[in-house]
Amino acid sequence: MDGLTYDEVGATAGPMPPGYHHVRAHRVVGRGREHFERAADLLLAGEVQRRAGARVELSDTPMREGSRVTMRLGLGILSFRIPCLVVWADRSETTAGFAYGTLPGHPERGEERFTLTMLPTGEVAFDIAAFSSPGRWFTRVGAPIGRVVQARMTQRYLRALDAR
Incomplete structure (x- = not known):
């Protein structure tokens, strides 16, 4: 796909590529058809990222292949623009x-x-799989901090669809 900053497109569906930090996380977030349908609506509308604290702009709702997702994390000059392609x-x-993908x-x-x-x-299960490596000078320098932020965001994502 044009513009992506990595070659291993789709690798989160199976064995993840070497040379990257890998994340796999799982959580049961509810039970029953009603919860599944509601959670699916939220997931495909970007609400997982919003509930985790990101500001989110979507080119399409619900998301589909080819949708653009732009997130922002942080405040002011410490805010990061996070562009992705579904x-x-x-x-x-x-x-x-x-x-x-990035x-x-x-x-x-x-x-x-x-x-x-x-x-x-x-039961309704929520799984997250990711592979990543630093993509900018500041994420290379701050890689240990980046891993902490990633772990925290993964936990927030997992809790975002809990039955409420």
Whole structure:
């Protein structure tokens, strides 16, 4: 896909590529068809990122392959613009999700996938998979801090779809 800052498009769907920091996280966020449908609507509207504290602009709602996502984190001059391109999106009776990849200007290089699954037990599971490496000089210098921020955001993302 044009403009992405990495070559391994779609790799969050399976074995992740070497040379990157990998994240895999899982959480049961609710139970039942009603919760799955509501959570899927929220996920594909960018609400996971909003509820985690990012300001989010979407080119399309619900997100679909080719949608542009621009997030901002931080305040004032310490605010980061985070441009992404949706490289996969799907919604079925039992799954919903999307993956986005980094575009030029993103502080990192890589991909992140968010998948919601209605399990046969009735539980609604939320999974996140990501691979990334520093994409700018300041993220290379601050890589240890970046990993802490990434871990914190992953936990916020996971809690964003909890049954309320």
